[in-house]
Amino acid sequence: MKHLIQKRIALCTVVLICFSCKEQTGENGVQQQKGPLPQKEYLSYVDTRVGTAPSIADVTVTETEEPLGYVSPILGYPSALTHWTPQTAKWTNRVITVPVPYWYDQEKIQGFRGTRYPNGAVVGDWGPMSLMPMTGKIKIDADVRASKFSHDSEVAKPHYYSVKLDDYDIKAEFTAAAKTGFFQFTYPESKSSSVVFDGVYVPGYYKVIPEKNEIEGYMVIAGHFRSHFVAKFNKGFDSYNLDMLPNVVDNGLVPKGFNATYYNNDKLEGEPAAEEHYSKLNYEWLKAPVKGIKDDFFSARYTGILVGRHTGEHTFTLTTDDGTRMYVNDQLVIDQWKYRAAGTESYTMGLTKGEAYKIRIEYYDGSGATSMQFRCSEPVKVDPKLGPEMALKGTDAKAVYVTFATQDQEKVRMKVGTSLISIDQARANMEGEFPDFDFDKAVAKSAGVWEKELNMIQVEGAEDDKAIFYTALTKCFVNPRNLNEDGKYFSPFDFQVHEGQMYTDLSIWDTFRSLHPLWVLVKPQESTDIINGMLNAYKEGGWLPKWPNPWYRSIMMGTHADAVIADAYVKGIRGFDTDVAFKAMLKNANVKGDRGFSGRVGIEYFNEIGYVPADVYGFYGEPVARTLEFSYDDYCIAQMAKALGKEGYYDDFMLRSKRYINVLDTETGLVRGKKLNGEWLPPYDKSISVWAQGTAHDTEVYYKNHTLLVPHDIPGLADFMGGEEKLVSYLDGFFEKDMYYVGDEFSMHAPYMYNSLGQPWKTQKVVRDMLAKYFFNDVGGLPGNDDCGQVSSWYVFGAMGFYPALPGDPIYQLCSPVFNKVQMNVGNGKVFTIIANNNSKENAYIQSATLNGKPYNLGYISHDAIIAGSELIFEMGPEPNTTWGISK
Missing domain, CATH: 2.60.120.260 (Galactose-binding domain-like)
Structure with missing residues (x-):
């Protein structure tokens, strides 16, 4: 299995490259990309199955977790309202039970799911539906109808998926836009070909309209709103029926x-x-x-x-x-x-x-x-005419299906439009995105969208590295989910239709670290739209979102919408109401959550005694992490206040940002839980995290990682340790003993801390080694759950040679780029370029640098320099240059 993805799909990608070639030449009504970088072809490098199997790396992970990507081969435009993916399972049988649609090691496909599962996360799939083509006797249950398939018959791209359903001798292909899936099923000769639709986890409402070759309906989402759909075929139905619900x-x-x-x-x-x-x-x-x-x-x-x-x-x-x-x-x-x-x-x-x-x-x-x-x-005979009659009227049912006769190799095409607003809007979405039944044109259109996304960053280097990079970059643009439908959206916060912007499936606890900063660079307008969506959530629900899926979810610590907004604003993102934003951030910092939203759990204690007490919030309450994260969020609020000229707030929140020190223990030299009365919990108490419940080593790993969660005050952390050399020594042992938990987020900035401690050559070595150790062009190529693109964006930045180690601060720490050349389209006709001369696996150290032709001796680069379209050139070598990059 290892490293064979590119070889397996080489023949299949020839066809897809042709689709993308059409896109570049402007065929099928799609325009060429405009901008300073001539468009190249990158889709052939991408395989969306990367991360669908356990990591093949030797990953530091606790007994209560597994190194799994929790991703699926997702199709649909970036930030699509509905993605489509093959479904091999309704639930997992892993350590953590989640509704991830697809697992590489499973041998059957149950159908193709219209999903809103946040790719790579560990939460819920809201309002999904699935459909399955088959021949012969109708089978409703997903496990019973499932068909064997071979991975050798799969092509898995962000714009196109294909597989052979062996049990039915059907070739299934599909593409997708933002709100519509487009399927092409190649059937054998059969008098009983069919397609079955169901709601995956819940019943649905279904109505068949045979005169239009359509099925319409919806799935109810927790009783409060509906996920609507319209499916339209290019072929008439011979029959139709419902699988009726029990009473x-x-x-x-x-x-x-x-x-x-x-x-x-x-x-x-x-x-x-x-x-x-x-x-x-x-x-x-x-x-x-x-x-x-x-x-x-x-x-x-x-x-x-x-x-x-x-x-x-x-x-x-x-x-x-x-x-x-x-x-x-x-x-x-x-x-x-x-x-x-x-x-x-x-x-x-x-x-x-x-x-x-x-x-x-x-x-x-x-x-x-x-x-x-x-x-x-109950054991009561049902009238066989009832199902078809009710299908014409429309009713709740477990499933609906249509049948028709097919000739050998007949292609039946079907479009499925979706909407959160109404069935009529679902139909309008479908007709607007795919107005006809030209499948090849639809695939080409989707390919063009994705080539434009991938061309925002162009890299030169080894082919395998480019495959890892562009597959990771694809995952950076799947979520968050854009709910906008023709300028309107259905709000999951007040259940009304509004005009404007709304995004959900924001894994903000993870993605504030590097995914949102990546969007600030390459998608500034969408960054504005996301913030406006957050502010709309605040207006409609009372709070900035924390981990919406699709509404407020009281999971994870901190209120890192504070970080997303502050980081965007200090980097020049505008177009949102800063007064409303700052008011919402202050509410996060001072008001206890309500209306089903937890906000900062323990904020009243944090503001009164300077930390979240461990005995008040009980076992697994994660009060230490809350204290650290509240402190960082307050730093971000301070930066926003400073940018807005609110000096009083700046001073106040900078003081608040130092409260992390209250959970640092001089006895152990680590974080430690503290009771309300000031007493410490026992050293290495397992209540540090619900994930630290394995071996003593597992618990120590969590303490070591948590202790570094002070990205906003590295000098203060160094003072606690006893000076910069002590913190450097801590980091040396941390990495040498393999305690860095790359699949989790607490210490993702840790490799870049050496830059701030005067030893940037160690950042260069550690980052380069980690990228090579943990990321592969393989189905097991992700070292942990991707968390809506956070792990992938961590790779993307590191491979390019810089990283936003402190969101809220408009600088990026430099590291050793994997690629010989990186060009990033930063808008306004500007391209930021990084060139690494003499670059190789052995030459991992920066010897010298120039910025726009002038000598450059800083271990970081400013946001302004990047968006100005600067050229940064590194000279690389096999040994550290301990004099480069140490200037303050």
């Missing part, structure tokens, strides 16, 4: 209804905080289900007596978000007690008419909305 269990089966007890914890512990009675379980709650219960992290137990109305086989289905268990007569029959997105589980058993059965359903909510639907399919 909701109500007083007919449970005569006395359900008693509910609610707990203000996620473990059903202690005395109930509230009680309620329901005639049926068919509810969606955005916040608390009853008065007196927390919006998030509560649990519930529902009990009732079911009396059989028929003798025979009954199938129970239970749709919930997050953890759920079901018992019949105290026997556990459904066990999904884990954090997850919405899902449906089923259990089949024989019942006797008139006999009573105890039903108990248990549930816990993590964060976000709550679903609870309990249904039962």
